[in-house]
Amino acid sequence: MLHVTDFAAAAIRHVIERNKAPYGTGLRISQGTAERPLKVELAGAPQLGDTVITVADGVRVFLDAAAVGLLDGQILDVSIGVRGRVEFFTADARQAIEPGR
Numbered sequence: 001m002l003h004v005t006d007f008a009a010a011a012i013r014h015v016i017e018r019n020k021a022p023y024g025t026g027l028r029i030s031q032g033t034a035e036r037p038l039k040v041e042l043a044g045a046p047q048l049g050d051t052v053i054t055v056a057d058g059v060r061v062f063l064d065a066a067a068v069g070l071l072d073g074q075i076l077d078v079s080i081g082v083r084g085r086v087e088f089f090t091a092d093a094r095q096a097i098e099p100g101r
Helices: 006-018 065-071
Strands: 026-031 038-043 051-054 060-063 074-080 086-092
Touching (some): 006 086, 065 074
Parallel strands (some): 026 060
Antiparallel strands (some): 074 086
16 A cells, blocks of 8 residues: 655645645546656546545545556655655655664
């Protein structure tokens, strides 16, 4: 399962509000191209077969079947790039945690 950080959830909410998207809109992650294996966009609703993940404050992320496979065990986070551009990235969530660290 994909884990979404609180910061990423807040960024998704901000993008939805900035675009004045209708209620129920979420971030959809789907199979992309060879250069960019994942496509990220706002979607008004999940497509048939999408997995829906509801996170902080009701923010929703829709994953197509390819994205579910690629993002299993990953963390979705965000950084703010040049000119305030929101840039999503993933990191492996399956890291061993040593006691006392």
